[in-house]
Amino acid sequence: xxxxxxxKLTPMKRIIWNSFSLIAVALFIASCGKEKSAVxxxxxxxxxxxxxxxxxxxxxxxxxxxxxxxxxxFTMGRTEQDITQDWNNIPRRVTVSSFYMDETEVANxxxxxxxxWISRVFAxxxxxxxxxxxxxxxxxxxxLAYNEPFVELYLRHPAYQQYPVVGINWLQANDFCAWRTDxxxxxxxxxxxxxxxxxxxxxxxxxxxxxxxxxxxEGLVKSDLMDLNPSSGANGSRKVRMEDGIFLPExxxxxxxxxxxxxxxxxGNTVYERVTDRRQYPWNGHIVRNKDEKYKGAMMANxxxxxxxxxxxxxxxxDNADIPAxxxxxxxxxxxxxxxxxxxxxWVKDVYRPLSPEDKADFNPYRGNVFETQQRxxxxxxxxxxxxxxxxxxxxxxxxxxxxRNYTFSDNINFLDGDEExxxxxxxxxxxxxxxxxxxxxxxxxxxxxxxxxGTRRFTDENQSTNDLGFRCAMTRVGSPVGLGTxxxxxxx
Numbered sequence: 001x002x003x004x005x006x007x008k009l010t011p012m013k014r015i016i017w018n019s020f021s022l023i024a025v026a027l028f029i030a031s032c033g034k035e036k037s038a039v040x041x042x043x044x045x046x047x048x049x050x051x052x053x054x055x056x057x058x059x060x061x062x063x064x065x066x067x068x069x070x071x072x073x074f075t076m077g078r079t080e081q082d083i084t085q086d087w088n089n090i091p092r093r094v095t096v097s098s099f100y101m102d103e104t105e106v107a108n109x110x111x112x113x114x115x116x117w118i119s120r121v122f123a124x125x126x127x128x129x130x131x132x133x134x135x136x137x138x139x140x141x142x143x144l145a146y147n148e149p150f151v152e153l154y155l156r157h158p159a160y161q162q163y164p165v166v167g168i169n170w171l172q173a174n175d176f177c178a179w180r181t182d183x184x185x186x187x188x189x190x191x192x193x194x195x196x197x198x199x200x201x202x203x204x205x206x207x208x209x210x211x212x213x214x215x216x217x218e219g220l221v222k223s224d225l226m227d228l229n230p231s232s233g234a235n236g237s238r239k240v241r242m243e244d245g246i247f248l249p250e251x252x253x254x255x256x257x258x259x260x261x262x263x264x265x266x267x268g269n270t271v272y273e274r275v276t277d278r279r280q281y282p283w284n285g286h287i288v289r290n291k292d293e294k295y296k297g298a299m300m301a302n303x304x305x306x307x308x309x310x311x312x313x314x315x316x317x318x319d320n321a322d323i324p325a326x327x328x329x330x331x332x333x334x335x336x337x338x339x340x341x342x343x344x345x346x347w348v349k350d351v352y353r354p355l356s357p358e359d360k361a362d363f364n365p366y367r368g369n370v371f372e373t374q375q376r377x378x379x380x381x382x383x384x385x386x387x388x389x390x391x392x393x394x395x396x397x398x399x400x401x402x403x404x405r406n407y408t409f410s411d412n413i414n415f416l417d418g419d420e421e422x423x424x425x426x427x428x429x430x431x432x433x434x435x436x437x438x439x440x441x442x443x444x445x446x447x448x449x450x451x452x453x454x455g456t457r458r459f460t461d462e463n464q465s466t467n468d469l470g471f472r473c474a475m476t477r478v479g480s481p482v483g484l485g486t487x488x489x490x491x492x493x
Contacts, residue, residue, distance in 0.1 A: 002297065006056055006258060007022065007131075008054075014454060018369070024035075024355075026103065027414065031337065032057075033327075034046050035054065037052075038223060038381035043459050044186060045228060045306075046233060046370070047228045047229070048230075049227040050230070051227070051228030051230060051316070052228075053228055053243070055171070055244050055245055056076050057245045059479055059480060059483055060248070060477060060478050060479060061188075061248065061282070062100065062185060063184055063248050063251070063475055064101065064354075065102050065103060065104075065473075066100035066101065066102060066103070066333060066473075066475055067100065067101055067102075067103050067336045068098065068100055068427065068477065068483075069098060069099050069100065069101050069258070069261070069262045069477075069481055070096045070098050070267060070481060071095070071096045071199070071261070071481055072095065072096065072261075072266075072267075073091070073093060073095045073096075073479075074094070074096070074261055074264065074266055074454070075091050075092070075093050075278070076091070076092055076093070076094050076257055076261070076357065076391070077089045077091035077092055077357055077455050078090065078091055078261055078456075079278060079279065079280045079453055079454070079455045080092075080280055080450060080453040080455065080456065081449055082158055083382045085308055086354065088354040088356075088357070088457060089357060089362075089455050089456060089457050090357045090453075091247040091357075092357050092358070092362070092401065093360075093362065094257055094321065094360075094362045094363070094365050095362065095363050095364070096257050096258055096261045096364060097364055097477065097481065098477040098478045098481035098482065099254070099258055099473040099474055099475065099476055100339075100474060100476075100477060101254060101258070101259075101262045101335070101337060101472065101474050102473050102474070103332075103337060103338060104164075104328060104337075104338045104339065104472065105150060105164035105165075105327050105338075105339060105343065105344060105346065105470045105471065105472050106164065106173075106176065106470060106471055106472055106473065107161065107162050107163060107164055107165060107327045108154070108155055108156075108160050108161055108162070108165050108188060109161040109162065109328075110165070111135065111155075111165040111168070112155070112156065112161075114133065114176055114180075115130070115133060115134070117183070118130050118133050119202055120177075121202055121203070121206050122202075122203065122388070124202070125202075126202055126387070126388070127451070130368060131170075132175075132178075133172060135152065135155055135165060135166065135167035135168050135172070135465070136167040136169075136465045137150075137152075137155055137469040138151060138152065138166055138167075139166065139167045139465055139466050140167075140467050142206070150467070152276035154166075154323075155167075162326040162327055162328065163323075163324050163325070164324050164327055164339075164343060165392035165470055166289055166324065166344060166465070166466070166467050166468065166469060166470050167463075167465045167466070167467065168347075168465055168469070168471060169462060169463050169464055169465040170253075170347050170438045170462035170463075171462055171463065172465075173307070173347050173471040174252075174253060174303050175186055175493070176471075176473075177251040177252050177253060178223070178250070178251075178252070180251045180473065181209060181248070181250045181251045181489060182206075182207055182208050182209050183207075184251070184453045185207075185212075185247045185248060186207040186210045187407065188246060188247065188248070189219075189240065189246070190349055190358055192246065193222055193223050194221070194222060194223060194224065194225070194240060194246075195219045195220060195221060195222055196218045196219075196220035196221070196222045197220070198219055201390070203387060203389070204385060204388060204389040205217075205389065206388075206389045207267060207462060208385070208389045209250075210390070210391045210392070210393055211385045211390065212239065212240070212375075213239075213240075213241070213242060213247075214374075214382045214385075214391055215239060215320065215441065216382070216384065216385045216391070217385075218391070224236075224237035224238055224241070225237065225238055225240060225244070239405065248475065249475055249476045249478060250475070251474070251475055252349065252473065252474055252475070252476075253347055253348055253349040253471060253472040253473065253474065254348055254349060254472070254473075255348060255349045255350055255354075255364070255365070255366040256348045256349070256350040256365075256366070256439050256441065256473075257364065257365045257366065258348075258474055259346065259348045259358075259441055259442075259454075259474075260441065260454045260455065261338060262335055262340065263282050263340035263341065263441075263442065263454035264279050264454050265279075265282055265283060265333040265334040265335045265337070265340075266279065266332050266334075267335065268284075268333070268334025269334075271458070273445075280453055281301075281341055281452055281453060281454075282333040282337075282340045282341050282454065283331070283333065288300050288301060288303070288312055288317050288449050288452065290331070298329060299318050299319035299320075299451055300330060300341070301319070301330055301339070301341040301342030301443070302319045302321045302324065302325045302329065302330070302339070302342040302343045302444075302445045302454055303319065303341075303342040303444070303445065303447055303448065303449055303451075304444055304446050304447060304448055305318060305319075305446065305449075306448075310322045310323075310445070310446070317461035319342075320388075321343075321445060322414065322444055322445075323444050323467075324343050324344050324356055324444075324470075325339075325343055325445070327339065327343075327367075329343070330342075330343075333336075334392050334452055335367070339442075339454075340442060340454065341442060341443055341452035341454070342442070342443050342446050342447075342452055343444065343445060343470060344442070344468055344470035345440045345441065345442050345443065345444045345451075345466075345468055345469045345470070346440060346441060346442045346469070346470055346471050346472055347438060347439075347440050347469065347471040348438070348439050348440065348441060348468060349368060349437060349438075349476035350365065350366055350367050350368050350438065350439045351367050351368040351413050351436075351437060351438060351439075352433060352437040352438060352439045352457075353367055354433075356360070356413070356418070359416045359417060365411065367415075367417075369412040369413070369415075370395065370410055370411050370412070370413065371396045371407065371410050371412070372393040372394060372395055372396065373394060373396055374391050374392070374394075375391075375392040375393065376396050384400060393405045395410035396409075397410070413435045414435070433459070434461075436459065436461050436462045436463070437456055437459045437460070437462075438459060438461070438462045439458070439459050440457075440458055440459065441454065441456065441457055441462065442470055443456070443460070444469070445468060446466035446468050447468070
């Protein structure tokens with residue numbers, strides 16, 4: 001559009017031009033005014049009418065170490081011959097919501113940071129907390145092998161800083177996820193100028209996201225948020241609330257469906273809605289070697305090629321790793337995730353059942369729900385945090401859920417799996433399966449290629465740990481599954 005030169009307009013046209021300009025300025029000022037409710041017409045964020053706050057929000061921040069996994073539908077289950085004949089991974093189409101997944105397995109350096117924090121905060125008065133978190137380094141021992149150097153060195157020597165942590169049971173992995181949630185959210189409050197760094201946290205006086213939201217943690221306040229509620233009586237300031245969108249959702253273990261979906265990464269071989277090749281591994285093809293000319297013949301993962309062959313022949317090591325390799329080794333899959341096959345097996349969130357593929361829902365399938373709520377006193381107030389600074393939880397009761405249609409009981413692990421018939425799983429007596437049997441997936445440095453297929457599944461007790469079992473964290477994606485402003489994919493990859 002050509003520029004209008006006002007000084008060359010006639011007086012009448014100049015008056016008309018100025019009128020249009022004033023109207024435009026008025027409309028601009030009006031557009032910059034307070035946002036109004038579409039259902040009541042009252043202003044948002046206006047202390048004159050009560051101060052109901054609506055914060056500007058674009059989309060979820062990506063937490064440290066995470067990669068966005070765009071969700072969708074896929075065929076979960078067996079893509080390889082069932083050589084174990086367990087028939088516990090029957091193919092079934094399901095849908096998984098978008099979520100976040102760690103780019104790599106949790107490494108020794110990450111877990112050592114966790115141990116250091118626990119030692120600094122709890123070790124003096126609650127040494128059992130530190131002891132409970134320690135990995136079992138004795139998992140490296142073998143009655144007929146000399147692995148003693150790994151017992152002493154694998155976790156703590158700087159040469160192994162970037163190697164995946166092992167000797168971690170399922171419960172310890174969950175505790176790490178909870179700790180990571182609090183440290184990330186605390187760092188966000190510091191970054192946003194709400195809290196100051198507090199290096200002297202000890203015992204119950206440590207930042208916990210849930211305790212902060214329940215107004216049971218103060219911290220070193222730098223600048224609280226402005227409170228627009230005229231009747232709050234809080235000197236015009238308030239703590240961060242969930243409605244502010246500042247806190248990230250919790251870090252957690254991925255569900256089995258999420259892990260398998262992320263490992264397959266079918267996003268890399270789809271044209272519009274058509275999957276061109278069903279994958280057997282996290283990469284295309286039916287072999288475990290790289291087919292690109294530049295890397296032709298190189299191993300795609302760290303696994304055991306055959307009996308007594310953990311790494312190949314000197315001078316040409318086939319996967320260049322005798323034990324776990326550094327977490328950024330080999331090639332990432334099409335989501336950008338490393339070692340979703342081989343290196344170490346990985347814990348997932350699910351309780352194991354052979355028939356889970358038949359029983360679980362087809363949207364975000366998962367077995368293991370135990371519904372809980374915060375403990376409250378007779379007046380409905382959240383009870384005081386415990387000696388470790390956490391808000392106590394309790395199981396929901398049938399009396400609380402008498403009018404619900406979606407669930408009644410707290411523990412739903414056995415739902416559709418014998419709960420009505422009172423079938424009980426007794427570990428080691430009549431079955432190896434009980435409510436503490438947890439799924440792990442992915443294959444490891446000591447597994448054959450069969451276990452590298454994401455559809456394979458194994459289980460062990462949640463208290464067990466081994467030298468080939470680690471984990472990575474996940475996080476729920478809130479809001480748009482692909483990000484605001486993202487256009488539909490029309491380009492053929």
